[in-house]
Amino acid sequence: MAVAVSAPTTPAAPPRRVSARHFVRLKLRVMGNNFRGQGWRIALFVAGSLVGLWFAATGFVLFAAPGLSGEGRYALMVAAFGGGVTVLGWLLLPLVFFGVDETLDPARFALLPLPRRTLVTGLFTAALVSVPAVAVLLALLGLVVTAAALGGWSAALVAVVGVLAGLLLCVAAARAVTSAFATMLRSRRVRDLAAVLLALTAALLGPLQLVGVAALRETDWDRLSGVAEVVGWTPFGAPWTAGIDVAEGRVWAAPVKLLITALAIAALLAWWSRSLESAMVGAASAGPAPARRGATGASVAELFPRALGWVRRDRFGALVAREARYWWRDARRRANLITVAVVGIFVPVMVNLGGSGFTVGQGQGFSAPDTSSPVLVSVSMLFVGVLAAVTLANQFGFDGSAYAAHVVAGVPGQQELRARMTAFSIYVLPMLGVVSVVLAVVLGEPGWIGMMVGSLVATYGAGLAVNTFVSVLGAYSLPETSNPFALNSGAGVAKSFLTLLSMLISAVAAVPMVVAAALLGDVWLWLALPVGTAYGLGAALLGAYLAGDVLDRRQPELLATVTPRR
Amino acid sequence: MTAEHPALALRGLAKQFDGKVAVAGVDLAVPAGSFYGLLGPNGAGKTTTLSMAVGLLRPDAGAAWVLGHDVWADPVGAKQLLGVMPDGVRLFDRLSGAELLAYHGLLRGMDPAVVDQRAAELLDVLALGDAGRTLVVDYSAGMKKKIGLACALLHGPRLLVLDEPFEAVDPVSAALIRDILQRYVIGGGTVVFSSHVMEVVERLCSHVAILAAGTIKRVGTLGEVRGDRSLEQVFVEVVGGRTATGEELAWLSR
Incomplete structure (x- = not known):
């Protein structure tokens, strides 16, 4: 921050508004500084980006296929299932494998006089600037091709809006879930509850896969498209299928589905914003720790858990x-x-x-x-x-x-x-x-x-x-x-x-x-x-x-x- | 053999980080039985120098000996004689104080019975017994310094290297730490510690070295370095500070 040392005459200048743009620039700057002088990091980043691009290209072809081949009856299914799996992936993969990129750690902003709304929008926008987000966006733009091929420019336009909203939904879901889950795990008392929560989330994989497998095995297209229609009305599928709906003549469905998506995003952001506050405070101080009393005679015996007596x-x-x-x-x-x-x-x-x-x-x-x-x-x-x-x-x-x-x-x-x-x-x-x-x-x-x-x-x-x-x-x-x-x-x-x-x-x-x-x-x-x-x-x-x-x-x-x- | 060798000898230690010189060739001989203060402003390279001296950071050039054992060629021999309390380094803080001491003792290959006895004594002397089973992560800053010191002392080293032992420590704990270190030196041990608090150094040290911008600027016994002035005057002159004129930061006063 450049402090105007030479301007003592304007002490009461109103602070300028902080917008999401600042957060994005901050993130890019931190990323850039991180690469400085670290050749292997740049190499890994490039490799990762290439892998991301490859996935993006594959996804694009997959999502564009129904449109390009003129097989309109698969369009809804591809959009609902492919998009749904994408959302689910954003929801679960950070928990299971990768973690979230905390380039901008919320705790660092705790002392700045920022309204929570500004903070959430800023961090959210910054989270959009990442390789996975870009890759997913590119892949799902394939849906726009499908919508355009089947329903002309109006469908394509709705599809673009849908895909963008869907991307926001994905990122919001990932942030909200990891943040909330982290807050829960921090408290030792609710860690068991957290375990149950994760178990339930993972269990979501089950029904989805069973449905998919059963449908695939019997190749029962009617049943499958029925499922796809249902999925299309949940937040998992709504943003992706809006464009297809327009292409297939159900124009009234598009605004409703976009509304469902918007509501889901708003709910996720509200949830995130709540857990964000505790993340910011929690990092600063875990509160006064109760002194746990106990005999301290035999230090060595204390170090070894009872199960490790042998x-x-x-x-x-x-x-x-x-x-x-x-x-x-x-x-x-x-x-x-x-x-x-x-x-x-x-x-x-x-x-x-x-x-x-x-x-x-x-x-x-x-x-x-x-x-x-x-x-x-x-x-x-x-x-x-x-x-x-x-x-x-x-x-x-x-x-x-x-x-x-x-x-x-x-x-x-x-x-x-x-x-x-x-x-x-x-x-x-x-x-x-x-x-x-x-x-x-x-x-x-x-x-x-x-x-x-x-x-x-x-x-x-x-x-x-x-x-x-x-x-x-x-x-x-x-x-x-x-x-x-x-x-x-x-x-x-x-x-x-x-x-x-x-x-x-x-x-x-x-x-x-x-x-x-x-x-x-x-x-x-x-x-x-x-x-x-x-x-x-x-x-x-x-x-x-x-x-x-x-x-x-x-x-x-x-x-x-x-x-x-x- | 300890009589012939200095407790700690550094020759030509140098280190760069990303092309930026942190330490540019430090030579130092710490006599056995001395209480040695390494002085320097923030960023002078104190932590880097001490880290290289105890084997935590590989130097670009130069060598270090602990009582005649080359730290980098004979690490086992050197590290047995050495107790270290690094600064800005976490402890295994998900253990309680007693567990941490037991862990350090066993890591050093000590007999469990001896570990138990010494750990109890150290916890008692350092007034950490009250903490009971509280995890070290929940300790206050002063308590963390004390448990760190206890870990460094547990195996009875001949040389103690402490990085900023008095940083963020309240006066009561500081007095306690000073007391323990003085007894350790009287008992034949050697202490090397870094600090930028002049009073502590003047009160405790027999020898002083002033480090600035990665090189040793002054070195010798406390009397030699300070002459007839105060140590602070010498330090500010060597390091080259600037004094406020009262013109700048005018907006701070209303």
Whole structure:
């Protein structure tokens, strides 16, 4: 801020209005400064943008296809389902994988005399300036082509308005949900409630997929278009189908649908604005902490949770105990853990109940069997194992500058990595067991439990090995805010790219398990457990052994990368 | 062997951040048993220098020895003799005070029984026992400094390197910290700490070095550096400050 030092004569000049333009410029400036002198960051950003463009182009073709090919009867369906999935993605993906880009942290504005309305509009506008938002906009503009081809320029015009409103809806949904969820997780009392909320949100995936799968399997176009019509009247589909409605002659529907969208946006923004206030205040002070009394005689005994009574009282044990405590006490880690648990149980159940739907989605045609198969189960187990392991991809970033304690104490890298894997596995392995049992019960195939556990452990172990390397070489700092979903300025694209890459490598490392399931047949149901366990354990230990050496050599560099704002 | 080697020796330590020189070749010899103050204005490179001296930040050039052990070639030997309290670095603050001390003790490979006994004593002396099971993240700034000091002292190091130990600490806690450090030096330990509070340095230190713009400007015993003037006068002269004329910021007064 340039303060007019030389103008003492006009102290009472009215402050100029702050508009959304300032927020956008601030965001661009922060992003630009972030790239300064960091070649790899620019490279990652460019790569991420290219991936975004590729998705945008694919989406554009998909959405424009009904119009270009003149197949008008698919237009409504493509718009309602494609658009609905987009909104759902914006709603859920930030929670599950990527976090939100907090280039402009609301807490930084707490002291400025800004009306909340200005703040919300400003932050909202700034949030629109991002690669995913632009990519989605480009993709959905395909709907405009469809509307124009089917209904001329008036339909196209409505479609443009609809798509723009839909984009606003997506961004507002992402912001509101993450902000509200972050506020809830911060309070320790309602964290259980938060877990339930996430479970419910993830469960939304279920009905949608079942409907889609059932419809696809029977290729019952009438029923499907009925569903599409219904979806079109919800906020998920309303903005996208308005243009199609005009093209198909239901002109009266367009304004109603746009109104539905506007109401949804307004509601989301109001919700966001409410949780924003607590985000701003909460970051400044968590309030006076009640002194928790307790005997402080045996410090060492206190460090070790009761469940870890069996761990030896040495350096390795201390590392395991501290990590185990942190996975629950640190809101950021807890959010990750809960997400893995919920997604890990829901996705395999959905995929396997949905049977062929998943393989159709993979572009393999309709050749998949009607019921679930060992191969399909193995594939879904692969997903769960990889998802669990990828949580560790930035394990040092969770610690931030506190990692300095390990550097000062000279903790050996291999021991450190083994301890971190052990502590995380204390939470994850029982969870993987639950996933297997639940899935076996749901599918009615108790004989498959051994194979499921084997595949899970193998994938998880291979994933640990890969992510250990990623965590040592590709660590990044997390901002010290209380929002567990916050990412550092402008780093969002780069980081999601890195996450996807490590998931991909982990998945490739575990492919032998799927191949074995496909080739070996029934023998595999018995062999999978011992072979998978050995494979996973071996991979994890090998990963810790190799990455530990790397860690020993670059401890100070790692500390520098995970320390926020050097 | 400790008699022949200085407690901390730095030679030609240099560091640049993105082409901007933070530390431009620092040489320093801290005699064993001394109470050494590293003075400098904000941004002089104090934290950078100390971070390189204790192995937290890899220097572009130069070397550091702790009691004869090269910090970068023989980190294990050097780090055993060293206790560090960095500034602006978080602790593992989701642990309670007692848990944090136990963690640090075990990380250092200490015997659990010894850890228990020393931790209880440190918590008692530093008046942190009342906090009970409160997490360190909920401690006040002064309490955080004290628990940080306790972590650095727990394994009985021969050299203590403290970055801004008196920053944001109330007078009562500051007196307590001073007292503990003085006893530590009398007991044969060596303390190196950075500060820009002149009174504390004048009261405590046997040796002083003034760092400005990444280089050592004055170094020696407290008497040598300050001569017959006050340390503050020497410091302002070396660093080169500007004094307000009363013309600027006129709009602040109504």
